[in-house]
Structure formats: structure tokens, C-alpha cells
Amino acid sequence: MKQTKAEQFAAFLLSQGLVYAPQKTDGSCSVKKIIELKQIDWSGDMPDNSFKSVLLPPKEILQEVKAGQIKVKFAAPKVFCFLMNVLDLQAATLLEHIFEKDIYFQARRQNLFLIGFSTGVPGDVKKYDAFHSNYEENILEHILFDVFIEKTDRDYKFFSGSEKGQQLLAGAGINNYQNVEFAGLVPESGLNPRLLENKKNVELSENSKLWDELAQICLACGKCSIVCPTCYCHDLRDEVNDDGVSRVREWTSCFYSEFSKTAGNKIDLDTLRKKLFYWYFHKFVRIPDKLSYYGCVSCMRCVKACPVGINISANLQRLQKENNGK
Amino acid sequence: MENNLKQKFAKIVSVVKETVSVSTLILGLPEQDNFAFRAGQFVMIGIPGFGECPLGISSNPADAQKQISVTVRQAGELTEKLNQLKKGDCVTFRGPFGNGFPEVASNLILIAGGCGIAPLMAVILENQKRKDIKIQIFIGCKDAATLIYKEKYKQLQKTCDLSVALEQKSLLKFGFISGSVINAIAKKKLVADAKVFICGPEAMYSSVAKILLEKGIAPKDIYMSLEKRMHCGVGVCEHCAIGTKYICKDGPVFDYEFLKNIDKYKI
Numbered sequence: 001m002k003q004t005k006a007e008q009f010a011a012f013l014l015s016q017g018l019v020y021a022p023q024k025t026d027g028s029c030s031v032k033k034i035i036e037l038k039q040i041d042w043s044g045d046m047p048d049n050s051f052k053s054v055l056l057p058p059k060e061i062l063q064e065v066k067a068g069q070i071k072v073k074f075a076a077p078k079v080f081c082f083l084m085n086v087l088d089l090q091a092a093t094l095l096e097h098i099f100e101k102d103i104y105f106q107a108r109r110q111n112l113f114l115i116g117f118s119t120g121v122p123g124d125v126k127k128y129d130a131f132h133s134n135y136e137e138n139i140l141e142h143i144l145f146d147v148f149i150e151k152t153d154r155d156y157k158f159f160s161g162s163e164k165g166q167q168l169l170a171g172a173g174i175n176n177y178q179n180v181e182f183a184g185l186v187p188e189s190g191l192n193p194r195l196l197e198n199k200k201n202v203e204l205s206e207n208s209k210l211w212d213e214l215a216q217i218c219l220a221c222g223k224c225s226i227v228c229p230t231c232y233c234h235d236l237r238d239e240v241n242d243d244g245v246s247r248v249r250e251w252t253s254c255f256y257s258e259f260s261k262t263a264g265n266k267i268d269l270d271t272l273r274k275k276l277f278y279w280y281f282h283k284f285v286r287i288p289d290k291l292s293y294y295g296c297v298s299c300m301r302c303v304k305a306c307p308v309g310i311n312i313s314a315n316l317q318r319l320q321k322e323n324n325g326k
Numbered sequence: 327m328e329n330n331l332k333q334k335f336a337k338i339v340s341v342v343k344e345t346v347s348v349s350t351l352i353l354g355l356p357e358q359d360n361f362a363f364r365a366g367q368f369v370m371i372g373i374p375g376f377g378e379c380p381l382g383i384s385s386n387p388a389d390a391q392k393q394i395s396v397t398v399r400q401a402g403e404l405t406e407k408l409n410q411l412k413k414g415d416c417v418t419f420r421g422p423f424g425n426g427f428p429e430v431a432s433n434l435i436l437i438a439g440g441c442g443i444a445p446l447m448a449v450i451l452e453n454q455k456r457k458d459i460k461i462q463i464f465i466g467c468k469d470a471a472t473l474i475y476k477e478k479y480k481q482l483q484k485t486c487d488l489s490v491a492l493e494q495k496s497l498l499k500f501g502f503i504s505g506s507v508i509n510a511i512a513k514k515k516l517v518a519d520a521k522v523f524i525c526g527p528e529a530m531y532s533s534v535a536k537i538l539l540e541k542g543i544a545p546k547d548i549y550m551s552l553e554k555r556m557h558c559g560v561g562v563c564e565h566c567a568i569g570t571k572y573i574c575k576d577g578p579v580f581d582y583e584f585l586k587n588i589d590k591y592k593i
Contacts, residue, residue, distance in 0.1 A: 065374040072332055103329045233564040236557040238375050245374040262555050289570040
């Protein structure tokens with residue numbers, strides 16, 4: 001069967017470097033390293049995991065101390081994050097801004113391509129329960145990507161979002177594409193009303209009974225923050241090897257007690273209630289306050305991963321009800 | 327782009343044993359680094375294999391190109407190791423990080439609890455010779471055995487209004503009063519038109535704020551230096567978030583106008 005334009009592009013990427021893309025096995029969809037073209041899932045379904053581990057490895061070595069010398073380590077192979085949905089691109093956009101002065105992240109990003117994919121905006125809206133925002137018509141202008149592919153009824157439309165993306169498309173022999181200029185995180189129309197609404201509701205919720213109720217069932221397993229594409233909390237620590245000491249950056253979770261340990265072994269977030277509020281406050285207040293951007297992209301992975309069924313969307317609706325009229 | 331996470335080595339020029347569990351390390355810095363800091367900023371000091379911790383710089387900012395001092399109180403494995411180091415040993419360092427105390431254009435009231443005097447010492451050393459401002463200092467400590475920088479206070483009394491409050495009676499004689507630092511502040515007439523810089527255990531902050539507000543000092547003129555476990559030092563790892571801010575990047579010094587809304591520091 002004749003390859004589509006998008007498949008030809010994917011084949012080109014496979015010849016150029018490591019490709020991570022959604023794959024379906026036994027009915028479940030997850031982002032994995034792709035070896036063959038046929039492994040790629042083009043359905044546009046939300047993968048169980050995100051591309052976070054490609055952008056920000058769960059564990060990376062920052063420097064090594066050997067024989068009294070400190071040597072910085074960089075690893076930046078050519079990597080393609082392929083078929084990222086709009087929500088995962090929003091999460092990548094957030095990480096890009098958080099780590100904008102991080103030399104390790106930026107070195108990796110130089111050789112890492114964000115390639116977005118949509119099966120068509122109306123289809124996406126049905127697919128994702130996007131409680132954090134409305135799909136704006138000019139959504140591509142406010143997210144970072146190198147190449148974006150939109151599936152239309154007949155064919156695939158290509159967009160470039162960076163010079164790097166243009167070069168990649170040219171290298172793949174794709175000349176018919178549209179340039180999209182990044183216009184900043186905040187749309188011209190101003191901050192999204194839902195973002196502001198969620199911010200206000202969480203800000204006012206410190207005394208809400210919701211946190212007590214959630215604390216009764218939450219296991220503090222941290223699965224929500226591990227699957228979350230926008231959670232980037234990490235530890236910096238030393239690892240002693242046979243021939244020296246490696247300084248590593250490793251994911252952590254604010255649900256772990258170690259996270260907020262202070263001098264003298266005191267725990268700052270010493271109750272589940274505090275941990276839960278901290279997590280929501282970070283996503284819906286601190287990040288919007290800092291960047292005027294979403295700290296949660298409403299991918300609902302945390303809902304799927306939670307062993308006790310805590311539902312972030314339902315909780316935000318509850319806070320909205322509690323704060324009505326305040 | 328600067329690599330804020332890369333550690334460098336600094337050689338220990340000398341060590342002052344302050345108390346049984348507290349030492350001051352004087353660190354020589356490579357001259358080409360042009361190291362500079364503001365009083366109240368901190369550095370991340372470590373030993374490979376044992377991690378690193380934030381320590382406020384206690385020396386005069388004017389001497390920063392040659393050397394800096396940090397005072398280490400034994401509180402865990404790393405600080406225990408740091409306390410065992412000797413002249414000639416090396417530590418890792420990164421920084422300086424944080425905002426530091428604001429520029430001083432008015433009188434100063436400095437309030438320290440225990441080892442909290444360390445970053446305030448940088449403020450004192452930087453400003454003590456100025457004729458245009460008055461400096462009033464309150465230091466609270468458990469007893470004379472745990473008081474640090476003892477050798478500096480006789481000299482300091484000549485240029486500053488110094489009160490050292492010891493909660494347990496001591497044999498030392500000069501200028502010490504018994505009782506808590508709160509009582510010392512309550513009894514004293516505070517210098518007018520002053521900014522107040524505070525550093526000490528978090529437990530003392532709301533009571534100090536209360537007495538200062540009672541004495542008519544505005545929340546915007548009260549500055550508190552906070553401490554928390556920090557990893558990156560640049561506001562990314564999320565360990566030291568406080569409200570909408572980060573202690574390492576937006577602090578460690580915050581005015582009480584901001585802190586009065588944070589549960590822990592509310593009166």
C-alpha cells in the first residue's frame with residue numbers, strides 16, 4: 001500500500017535519529033521508542049504516559065567528580081518526539097519555560113524535535129476532556145513545536161513552528177507547509193477565563209473540606225505526579241560509584257515525605273491535606289502566577305493512574321461550586 | 327548560558343571552631359571567578375558523596391573576591407562532615423543565590439536567633455563603619471556555650487547598640503542579659519526610622535513580628551531570612567516553594583508584608 005505523506009515523514013525521522021511516538025499494544029496506548037514504522041499509533045488517542053521522560057529524563061547525570069576533577073556531562077542525541085497531541089505540546093511548552101536557563105535541558109532541546117499531531121480540532125475536543133481551556137482557533141501560535149501535522153479528511157497538513165522545524169521538513173522533502181510564528185504564552189485576547197477561574201477557586205480553598213475528604217482516601221503513592229506531563233519536581237543528589245561521585249537529577253514527588261524534609265528531619269508538608277493542597281496550589285496558582293500559563297493541561301492521566309479514583313476535574317468543579325458567590 | 331548547577335571546588339583557608347557543633351569555614355575562591363555577593367545571599371556548599379546544603383555567607387561582601395566565610399551548624403550527615411574539615415581541605419560550592427537583604431539607607435535593627443547571626447554578620451561588617459546610620463543588634467541564644475562569634479562582640483559594642491540575650495544564665499560578663507530575645511526587644515527603645523532584618527529559627531518569627539508590630543514598625547520594613555531544604559538554588563526543583571514564591575530564588579529574604587499571609591508566619 002502506498003505510504004501517506006505523514007508516513008513518509010515518519011520513515012525519514014527513523015533514518016535520522018531516535019523516534020518516540022504513541023504505540024498500541026494489547027489495547028493500551030503508550031509513548032515508546034519506535035523501531036519500525038508499523039509500530040506507530042496514528043489514532044490520536046491519549047497515551048497512558050506522556051513525552052516527559054524524553055524531555056526530562058527520570059534520572060540524569062549532571063556532573064562527575066573523578067580524581068579531584070569536576071566534569072560536566074551532556075547527552076544530546078538527535079531525538080524526535082513524534083505525534084504529540086496538543087495537550088502534551090502545552091506541557092512541553094511549560095517545561096521549556098521552566099527550564100529556559102537550564103543548560104542541560106537546553107542542550108538536549110537543541111537536538112530534540114517536538115512534532116505535534118492532531119486528528120482535527122473538532123475530533124480532539126471530543127477526545128479530550130479539556131477542562132482547563134477552550135480550544136482557540138489560533139492555538140498553534142501559543143504552543144512551542146517544531147513541526148505540526150494535522151490530519152484532514154483527505155490528507156495531512158504540515159506546519160512549521162521553528163527554523164529547526166523548517167530545516168527538518170526541507171530535509172524530508174516536504175515543501176508544502178505553513179509557518180506558524182510563536183506569539184507568546186498568553187493569547188492576544190488575554191488570559192484564559194478558565195485559568196483565572198481555577199486559580200481563584202484553588203487560592204480560596206485552603207480551608208475547604210475537600211482536602212480533608214481527599215486526605216481520607218489518598219495513598220500518597222505519587223502516581224499522579226509521575227504520570228503528570230507538567231510535574232517536574234526533582235532532587236539533586238550524589239551517587240557514589242567505584243571510581244568517583246556522580247551528581248544526578250532525579251524525579252521526585254511532593255507526595256513523598258522526603259520532599260519537604262528540612263534541617264533536623266522535620267517534615268514541612270506533614271499531613272496529606274497539606275500535600276494535596278500543595279499539589280493543586282502549584283498547578284493552579286503558582287504556575288499561572290509565575291508564567292500566566294497552565295500548570296495542568298487536563299490530560300486526565302492522573303485520574304486514570306490514581307488507585308483510589310481521585311478526579312482532578314471533579315475536584316475543580318467542587319471548588320467552583322464552593323466558591324460561587326464569594 | 328551559565329551552568330548554575332555546576333559545582334566548583336573551594337579550598338578551606340582556615341577553620342574557626344565556634345562551639346562544639348558549629349564551625350566557621352573561611353574559603354579561598356579562585357580569583358578569576360570575580361565572585362561577588364550581597365549580604366543575605368547564600369551559597370550551596372558540599373562534599374562529593376554527601377550532597378550539598380545552603381549556607382548564608384557571613385563575611386564582608388567587600389572581601390568576596392579573595393575569600394568568603396560560612397558558618398555550619400551540625401544538623402545532619404553532611405554538616406557533621408563539614409564540621410570535621412580542616413585547613414587545606416576542599417568543599418564544593420555553587421552560587422551565590424537568592425536576593426539578599428535590601429540596600430541599607432536608614433537605621434538598622436538586626437535580630438538573630440542562634441546561628442541566624444551568620445548572614446546578619448555580613449550586614450554588620452558591611453555597614454558598621456558608616457556614620458550616617460545607627461545599628462541596633464539583638465542576639466538570642468540558649469547559653470554562652472552555644473553562642474557563636476564570641477570574639478567579635480566586644481569590638482561590635484563600640485560601634486553598635488548590642489544586646490545579647492541568653493536564655494540560661496552564663497558566666498560571661500560583657501553586655502549579656504538573661505531571658506529571651508523577645509524580652510530584650512520588648513524592654514529596649516528601638517531606633518527610629520529603621521529597617522529590621524531577622525534571621526533565626528522559624529519558631530521565633532511570628533513572636534518577633536508581633537512585638538515589632540506592637541512597637542509600631544510597619545510590615546514592609548520587617549525583613550525575614552527563611553531557611554528550607556533546597557536542591558537547585560534557582561527556583562526550579564520546587565522543594566522550597568512558599569506560597570507563590572521560591573525561597574531560593576525570590577528569597578531567602580522576604581518582607582513581612584508578604585509573609586503575614588503565610589500560615590506559618592501569621593500572628
